[in-house]
Amino acid sequence: MNFTPQDWSAIRLTLELASLTTLLLILFGTPVAWWLSRTTSRTKPLFVSLVAMPLVLPPSVIGFYLLVFMGPNGPLGQLMDQLGIGRLPFSFGGLLLASCIYSLPFVVQPLQNAFEAIDERMYEAAATLRASPLDRFFTVAVPLAKPGFLTAAVLGFAHTVGEFGVVLMIGGNIPDKTRVVSVQIYDYVEALEYSEAHRLAALMLVFSFIVLFLLYTLNPTKKKAPAA
Amino acid sequence: MKTLLTTLVLAAYITHANADETYVAVAANFAAPAHKIAAEFEKRTGHKAIIATGATGKFYAQIVNGAPFDILLSADDETPAKLEKEAQSVTGKRFTYAIGKLVLWSPKPAIVDANGDVLKRGGFDHLSIANPKVAPYGAAAVETLKALGAYEVVQPKLVVGENIAQTHQFVATGNALLGFVALSQVLKDGKIEGSSWIVPEKLYSPIRQDAVLLNKGKDNKAAAAFLEFLRSNKTAKDIILSYGYSL
Numbered sequence: 237m238n239f240t241p242q243d244w245s246a247i248r249l250t251l252e253l254a255s256l257t258t259l260l261l262i263l264f265g266t267p268v269a270w271w272l273s274r275t276t277s278r279t280k281p282l283f284v285s286l287v288a289m290p291l292v293l294p295p296s297v298i299g300f301y302l303l304v305f306m307g308p309n310g311p312l313g314q315l316m317d318q319l320g321i322g323r324l325p326f327s328f329g330g331l332l333l334a335s336c337i338y339s340l341p342f343v344v345q346p347l348q349n350a351f352e353a354i355d356e357r358m359y360e361a362a363a364t365l366r367a368s369p370l371d372r373f374f375t376v377a378v379p380l381a382k383p384g385f386l387t388a389a390v391l392g393f394a395h396t397v398g399e400f401g402v403v404l405m406i407g408g409n410i411p412d413k414t415r416v417v418s419v420q421i422y423d424y425v426e427a428l429e430y431s432e433a434h435r436l437a438a439l440m441l442v443f444s445f446i447v448l449f450l451l452y453t454l455n456p457t458k459k460k461a462p463a464a
Numbered sequence: 465m466k467t468l469l470t471t472l473v474l475a476a477y478i479t480h481a482n483a484d485e486t487y488v489a490v491a492a493n494f495a496a497p498a499h500k501i502a503a504e505f506e507k508r509t510g511h512k513a514i515i516a517t518g519a520t521g522k523f524y525a526q527i528v529n530g531a532p533f534d535i536l537l538s539a540d541d542e543t544p545a546k547l548e549k550e551a552q553s554v555t556g557k558r559f560t561y562a563i564g565k566l567v568l569w570s571p572k573p574a575i576v577d578a579n580g581d582v583l584k585r586g587g588f589d590h591l592s593i594a595n596p597k598v599a600p601y602g603a604a605a606v607e608t609l610k611a612l613g614a615y616e617v618v619q620p621k622l623v624v625g626e627n628i629a630q631t632h633q634f635v636a637t638g639n640a641l642l643g644f645v646a647l648s649q650v651l652k653d654g655k656i657e658g659s660s661w662i663v664p665e666k667l668y669s670p671i672r673q674d675a676v677l678l679n680k681g682k683d684n685k686a687a688a689a690f691l692e693f694l695r696s697n698k699t700a701k702d703i704i705l706s707y708g709y710s711l
Contacts, residue, residue, distance in 0.1 A: 308638040325639040326590055326623045408623030408634065409595065426521040426598040426626065 243436060245412050246420040253328070253416060254396040257335040261343040261392050262385070264336075269347035270373065291341045295401025302334050303406050326408035331416075334406055335396045343392040350384020351377055383455050390451045394444065483510040484686035487532055489523045490515050491539030491673065492629040493564060493601060493646035497707045498537060501700050505693050511686035519627035521598040527552055527678060534681025535690060537561060537673065539628070540600040544676035557677035561694050562709035564671035566604045569635060569650050570642035571658040580661040582642070583614040590623045592634040592643030601628045604668040605644035611667045647708035654706075673709075 239247070272283060290298065306324040307313045313323055324330030354377060362372045378385075400418040407414035409423070417436055424433035490498040495517040502513040520539040527533060527547065536553075538544050541560065547553040568583070570576050575588075582588070594602030602624070609615040623639075625631030628646050635643040644663075650656045675694060681687035694700050701711060 303633070303637050303639060306639075323589075323639070325634075404626060405630075408590070408592075408640075409626070410623060422626070423595065423597065425525060426519060426595070428521065428524065 239435065240432075242411060242415075243417075243420065243432075246415050246417045246436075247439075249328075249412065249414075250397055250416040250418075253331055253335055254393045256332055257339055257396045258343070258389050258392040260332070260336055261339060262389060265340065265343040265388070266347060269344045270351055270377070272344070272348045273351035287344050288341050290338050295338070295399075296405065298334070298338060299402040299405025302330075302337075302402065306330060306333075306406070325406045326410060326414060328413055330406055331403060331414055334402045335399060338399055338402050339392045339395045342395045343388040346384045346387040346391065347381065350381035350387075353384075354380045386455050387451065390447060394447045397440075398444070483512065484684060485512045485514060486534045486681060486684050486686035486690055487514050487516065488535045488537060488690065489527070489531070489533040490517045490537045491520045491523075492517050492627045493539055493648055494537055494562065494673065495629070497562075497648065497703050497709075500703050501694060502690075504697075504699050504703070505690055508697075509686075509689050509693070511689050513686065513690050517629075519598065520600075532680060533678055534684050534687035535675060535677060537675050537694075539564070539671070539673055541672040541674040544674040547676055547678070552679060554677040554679065554682050557691065558674055559691075559695055560672045561675045562673045562704050562711065564601065564604075564673055565647040565665070565708055565710070566601060566608065566644055566663040566668060566671070567647045567650060567656070567660050567708075568642060568663060569645050569656065569658065569660040571636060571638070572641070573659050575642055576659040576661050578661060580612065580663065583609065583612060583618060586617070588641040589621060590634070590640035591618050591621050592623050592625060592631050592640035592645075594628045594631040594644070595624050595626055599625075599627055599631075600671045600673075601644065601646050602631070604663075604671055607668040608644070608663050651706075651708040 268283075268287070272280065272287070303325060304310050305312050306316075308317070308323065316323055324333060358376050358380065359372055362376050367375065398418065399416070400422070403414065403416055403419055404422070407416075407419065409415050409419055415423075417440060421433050421436045421440070424430070424436070488498070488502070495515070498515050498517070502515050505511065505513050516533070520536075520543050523531070523533070523536055523538075524543050524547070527536065528550070536544060536547070544553065544558050548555060548558060568576050568580055576582055583591075593605040596602035596606040606615065609618060623634055625634055628649065631643055632645045632649045634640040635645065647662060650658075650660065675691060677687060677691060704711060
């Protein structure tokens with residue numbers, strides 16, 4: 237495999253984006269999933285639906301609204317201007333935010349399912365031993381939901397690596413900043429450089445298979461376990 | 465009554481038999497005039513031209529892989545020549561239907577001056593161009609920037625649309641303050657909103673946009689009629705000119 241420096245740059249950028257997205261989503265998605273799994277509130281369907289939205293929305297819708305939302309006339313764009321941080325489109329930060337939205341259900345749903353699968357009596361037993369709610373979360377829920385964390389992390393990471401439409405719409409195709417592997421492949425195909433496209437496309441194919449194979453080997457779905 | 469019915473059915477049948485459909489792949493910059501021309505074409509001939517718009521490079525890949533298009537209205541002259549060389553199109557049916565013009569545009573007033581000096585002066589975060597590797601308007605933009613000696617300065621500020629439609633979208637949404645787009649995209653009733661600089665043609669090689677009859681359309685009457693309409697009908701030519709192309 238002779239990758240060009242641009243290919244390596246795209247690969248590095250993609251891995252950075254996917255790792256950071258996964259990290260952020262585990263960090264912020266866990267409390268959300270935990271709340272969703274425990275709540276009896278009547279607003280639950282509302283939040284479950286919101287979390288699942290990126291599953292059904294076309295990337296063109298997410299990309300278009302993010303472009304408008306983060307633009308100089310959009311609310312987020314204006315907020316960023318006031319804070320003096322600089323705008324998000326065409327930046328790595330913008331891609332990171334977009335990826336977090338795009339991959340959100342792939343992290344939250346497996347976690348929520350894993351938390352929901354834990355026997356209620358475990359918490360009760362822990363509570364009779366005077367474990368505080370926080371204590372119960374870290375010593376009971378987290379260890380028991382370990383397969384859920386693995387699934388969430390792997391799917392979040394892989395799904396971000398496989399992101400294309402949204403990045404294309406808000407990225408601006410800038411080397412080292414927003415040109416990820418999927419966009420680089422698209423560029424090659426558009427330019428009729430099919431052999432260059434094949435090299436990277438084959439890499440993606442192999443990568444996707446290995447990731448999923450590892451996931452299902454390390455984490456076999458038991459009959460009783462909810463689907464991820 | 466029976467005769468009337470027979471006549472009506474027969475008339476309907478004849479109209480149907482003479483009215484054909486043709487699928488036309490159109491480069492993104494020519495989308496608006498193509499729709500207008502197709503409407504005129506249908507009004508005059510009864511044939512229907514169904515327009516699909518997108519990037520020329522993508523259409524090439526689709527055509528080579530058996531896409532059901534009869535005609536390609538390309539954004540360049542290289543792709544049609546390549547298709548002809550590879551026997552994907554009918555030989556001798558290639559012609560230039562429009563010559564594109566490049567414009568530096570911002571939807572905001574007083575950003576772009578009449579000489580394009582803003583490029584050297586700076587004062588913007590992002591300059592939007594189409595991908596020069598695949599889009600003729602992008603290649604023309606890079607040529608212009610190099611001719612002005614401004615390429616090195618603006619390179620870190622470039623944001624690249626995958627085709628000219630996306631390039632326009634980056635500017636229109638305000639995410640890039642200005643960009644190099646096709647004149648046809650911003651010219652409305654002879655006027656351009658915001659501020660703009662129509663790039664002098666000596667700064668870039670002419671953007672010849674060629675039409676070609678693809679193998680799929682070889683025996684399609686509507687396809688032949690559409691190409692003829694595009695090439696020689698006065699109304700079609702007026703529509704093309706009204707979008708700022710030259711012929």
